[in-house]
Amino acid sequence: MLKIVIIEDEAPARKKLKNYIEKTREPFEIIKEIETVDETQSFFQTHPDVDLVFSDIELRDGNVFDVYNEIEITAPIIFITAYDSFWMNAFESSGIEYLLKPYSYPRFEKAWLKYTFLKNKMKVNHNDLISKLDAYYQSKLDLKPIYKEYIPVKSNSGIYFLxxxxxxxxxxxxxVIFAYDSANKKHLLNQTSLKEIQEMLNPIVFFKINRSEFVNKVYIEKINRYTKNTVAINIKSHTLKTSQNNTAAFNSWMGLK
Structure with a gap:
């Protein structure tokens, strides 16, 4: 019997996924349903015996890769998300498939059959499977995403490009989302979600330091410890603070550890 974990913060999405799993007629047990990043971290720190993980990416308290970047997940992961900007992160972890919401049963079934195929191949030839996965992941990594160079901004006098x-x-x-430029001018952006903004930005240059702010590495002037688990970032005339969940990843992104 397959031991399955579902990481999803929306109840209707969990219900739909469980209905699809039941349609496969494969014996299974859902050993854990998780809704937050903190709960995900606590669960996998115990090294549970898991056969397959279905995982959303943006949860109510942050991004699930904050966990996957720190804890090695040995079970294969099928990612299910509304955003197409995290596929590189997915294939750098234990991801074997990437489903975009809303997804149909045929698309789910294709991902399920891929898991079944890989599971059976693992039993037959472990080394051959690893080679095929490496080649598959590398082909994905070779596709370089294109990030925005300008963001259109509406104003009373028309549209300008930031x-x-x-x-x-x-x-x-x-x-309401604002961008502050190098001249310390404040721009009201048209987007209403930071997820939309995140898709536009190069993650090498921009980092989400907490639930509501992204910073540009180029302009960071100084970093100081703020609390035991957070840091203060001086950028131009502003002081921003990391969240506890994002501090370790931020330090790593800055090359501080």
Whole structure:
């Protein structure tokens, strides 16, 4: 019997997924349903015996890769998300498939059959499977995403284009998103979600330091410890702070450890 973990913070999405799993007629047991990043970390730190993981990416308290980048997950993961900007992260972890919401049963079945195929091949020839997976992942990594160089901004006088390289940080305030440029000018962006913004930005240059802010590495002037598990970032005339969940990943992104 397959031991399955579902990481998804939306109840209707979990229900749909369980219905699809039942349609495969494969014996299974859902040993854990998880809704948050913190719970994901606590669960996998115990090294549970898991055969397959279905995982959303953006959860209510952050990004699940904050966990996968720190803890080695040995079970294969089928990622299910509404965003297509995390496939590189998926294939750098234990990901074997990437389903975009909304997905149909035929698309789910294709991912399920891929898992079944890989599981059976693992029993037959472990080394051959590893070679094929490496080749598959490398082919994905060779596809370089294209990030925005300009963000169109509407104003009373028309539309102007804000250079992404001039943005020092981006901030969400109750669903309203602002970009601050190198001249310390504040721009009201048309987007209403930081997820939309994240898809536009090169993750080598921009990092989400907490639930509401992205910073541009180029303009960071100084970093100081703020609390035991957070840091303060001086950028131009602003001081921003990391969240506890994002601090370790931020330090790694900055090359501090």
């Amino acid at each position: 250079k992404v390289e001039d943005i020092i940080f981006i901030q969400s305030d109750y669903g």
